[in-house]
Amino acid sequence: MTYDRKHPYTKGNLTIDNLSQALFIVNRHAKTAPNPKFLYKLKHESLKKLIEEGKAKKVGLHFSENPRNSKQQSDVLVECGHYTFHIPPTKSDFAELPHLGKLDGSVRNPKTSISLSQAKNVLQTYTGITDMEQPPSNPRKNRPYQKPIFKKLGERYT
Numbered sequence: 001m002t003y004d005r006k007h008p009y010t011k012g013n014l015t016i017d018n019l020s021q022a023l024f025i026v027n028r029h030a031k032t033a034p035n036p037k038f039l040y041k042l043k044h045e046s047l048k049k050l051i052e053e054g055k056a057k058k059v060g061l062h063f064s065e066n067p068r069n070s071k072q073q074s075d076v077l078v079e080c081g082h083y084t085f086h087i088p089p090t091k092s093d094f095a096e097l098p099h100l101g102k103l104d105g106s107v108r109n110p111k112t113s114i115s116l117s118q119a120k121n122v123l124q125t126y127t128g129i130t131d132m133e134q135p136p137s138n139p140r141k142n143r144p145y146q147k148p149i150f151k152k153l154g155e156r157y158t
Contacts, residue, residue, distance in 0.1 A: 016050075019081070020082065022114070023119075024109055025116055042120065043087075046127050048087075049127055058078055063103065084109060
C-alpha cells in the first residue's frame with residue numbers, strides 16, 4: 001500500500017487491499033494497546049460497512065480462543081481481501097452461518113508494513129469516525145498542588 005502525505009486517501013482510491021491491510025494493522029495494534037476501545041470500534045465499524053457494501057463476507061463461526069465468562073464463546077469469521085478477521089456475533093449469525101469449530105492456528109494473515117497512523121487515517125476516511133479524546137482518568141491529578149495548612153491545636157480552619 002502506498003501512501004502520499006500530500007495526497008491523503010479519498011473515497012475513490014480506497015481499495016479492498018488498502019482497507020484490509022489497514023484493518024490488519026489496527027487489529028494487531030489494538031491487541032496490545034493500553035486503551036484499545038477506539039481501535040476495536042474502528043475495526044468493527046469498518047468491517048460492518050465492508051459487509052454491507054459486499055466487499056467482505058461472513059464465512060462462519062469459530063470458537064473463541066479467549067472466552068470471557070463462559071467456557072465456550074463463538075466469534076464470526078469475516079473474509080476481506082486476502083485477510084480474515086473475527087468480530088462479535090449477532091443473534092442472526094448463529095442461525096445463518098455454519099459453525100466451523102475450533103480455530104485453525106496454521107492459517108495466518110499476510111504481512112504488511114504500514115504505520116498505525118496511516119492505517120487509522122485510511123479507516124477513518126472510509127468510515128467517517130473520528131478519534132475519541134480520552135477523558136482524564138483521575139480528576140484529582142489535574143488540579144494544581146495546594147500546600148497543606150497546619151494550625152495549632154485548638155485553632156479553627158476558617
